[in-house]
Amino acid sequence: MGEPYLTSKLQGFGTTIFAEMSALAVATKAINLGQGFPDTDGPDVVRQAALDAITDGRGNQYPPGPGVPELRVAVASHQHRFYGLEVDPDTQVLVTCGATEAVAAALLALLDTGDEAIAFEPYYDSYAACISMAGAVRRPVTLRPPDFALDVDALRAAVTPRTRLILLNSPHNPTGKVFDREELTAIAQVAQEHDLLVVADEVYEHLTFDGVEHIPVATLPGMWERTVTIGSAGKSFSFTGWKVGWATGPAPLVAAVRTAKQFLTYVASGPFQYAAAVGLALPDEYFVEFREDLQRKRDCLAAGLERVGFEVFRPQGTYFITADISSFGADDGMAFCRALPDRCGVVAIPNVVFYDDVDAGRPLVRFAFCKRMRVLEEAVDRLAGLRHEGSAP
Numbered sequence: 600m601g602e603p604y605l606t607s608k609l610q611g612f613g614t615t616i617f618a619e620m621s622a623l624a625v626a627t628k629a630i631n632l633g634q635g636f637p638d639t640d641g642p643d644v645v646r647q648a649a650l651d652a653i654t655d656g657r658g659n660q661y662p663p664g665p666g667v668p669e670l671r672v673a674v675a676s677h678q679h680r681f682y683g684l685e686v687d688p689d690t691q692v693l694v695t696c697g698a699t700e701a702v703a704a705a706l707l708a709l710l711d712t713g714d715e716a717i718a719f720e721p722y723y724d725s726y727a728a729c730i731s732m733a734g735a736v737r738r739p740v741t742l743r744p745p746d747f748a749l750d751v752d753a754l755r756a757a758v759t760p761r762t763r764l765i766l767l768n769s770p771h772n773p774t775g776k777v778f779d780r781e782e783l784t785a786i787a788q789v790a791q792e793h794d795l796l797v798v799a800d801e802v803y804e805h806l807t808f809d810g811v812e813h814i815p816v817a818t819l820p821g822m823w824e825r826t827v828t829i830g831s832a833g834k835s836f837s838f839t840g841w842k843v844g845w846a847t848g849p850a851p852l853v854a855a856v857r858t859a860k861q862f863l864t865y866v867a868s869g870p871f872q873y874a875a876a877v878g879l880a881l882p883d884e885y886f887v888e889f890r891e892d893l894q895r896k897r898d899c900l901a902a903g904l905e906r907v908g909f910e911v912f913r914p915q916g917t918y919f920i921t922a923d924i925s926s927f928g929a930d931d932g933m934a935f936c937r938a939l940p941d942r943c944g945v946v947a948i949p950n951v952v953f954y955d956d957v958d959a960g961r962p963l964v965r966f967a968f969c970k971r972m973r974v975l976e977e978a979v980d981r982l983a984g985l986r987h988e989g990s991a992p
């Protein structure tokens with residue numbers, strides 16, 4: 600018995616884990632290392648650009664459907680500056696209401712009823728829901744710890760005559776894995792052999808650590824023409840509430856995504872589009888410092904979780920650390936996360952919700968480290984209490 604009024608396409612999707620866990624954090628006054636949002640805002644100059652746009656009356660009324668020209672030009676310049684891609688701002692860029700809408704519009708535009716979409720699990724929660732809303736079927740390919748490496752044989756085995764596209768997320772939420780060139784080359788080969796499209800969710804493109812390079816799959820030979828690449832101002836400039844995202848790719852693919860996007864929000868976030876354009880034009884130092892700051896936070900939380908006794912899978916990118924709870928005598932991450940606020944005043948996300956193979960995800964939990972250092976330290980102090988309890992959920 601599902602929800603009585605809900606279409607079969609959305610049965611079982613319920614409330615997102617992020618909403619559930621953020622509500623739990625508020626109710627229990629716990630430290631929220633669940634939902635991935637920074638607890639400090641992004642650069643002043645970007646914030647000021649939004650205030651100026653509102654004051655000057657730019658974007659207060661519906662912006663153009665594909666996005667304001669300033670932002671489309673800025674996205675194209677950014678793709679050229681960082682990746683050497685030549686992108687036409689008029690036909691190859693689409694501004695969206697966050698990356699969430701770009702993902703939804705891409706999947707609704709590109710998948711027909713009964714088509715199959717391959718996604719690497721654990722996968723971001725909106726992927727499964729959007730594939731289902733498109734009337735399509737997801738085919739998961741599991742990434743396994745400790746390094747969540749691509750299993751090329753499993754990828755090949757997941758391809759069927761109904762496969763339409765591969766949904767790739769790198770840097771990868773929730774594991775923090777960054778797909779390397781060899782893995783991307785294997786994905787590109789499979790895509791080209793079977794004439795598949797690729798939807799590349801690269802919202803964490805600037806958040807890689809230890810000198811690890813983010814490689815957009817669209818830069819690989821033969822891939823630009825079959826790839827829609829997605830970015831997010833929320834992630835790159837730490838204003839997750841503004842909901843400015845974008846999709847880039849060859850004109851026919853972007854046109855298809857635009858057709859679906861028109862009937863979702865039509866347009867969104869007018870003044871914030873101007874501000875995102877200012878963000879994308881920030882000098883290289885901004886991106887370097889941003890990454891270094893986050894790397895320090897990753898190091899702090901990773902070391903803290905290890906001290907407390909978690910097995911930590913050190914992320915190469917994103918906001919997130921995945922850890923295994925087995926060392927606490929527990930194996931049910933969902934029960935563990937639901938009990939954690941009461942046990943020690945910290946909220947985390949159970950990775951199992953991102954898996955079809957629930958056994959693979961059961962003992963894994965995700966902690967966000969995009970928080971102030973003292974908040975992370977306090978969270979680790981609280982989690983240390985787990986060591987002194989017996990085993991529990």
Ligand code: PMP
Binds near residue numbers: 696700831832843844
């Ligand atoms: N993709 C991934 C992998 C994400 O983690 C998120 C959420 N932050 C999004 C897409 C959505 O991004 P936005 O907030 O720009 O909609």
Ligand code: GLN
Binds near residue numbers: 618633635636772
């Ligand atoms: N992307 C964020 C995360 O993974 C959550 C965004 C949301 O709540 N939809 O934590």
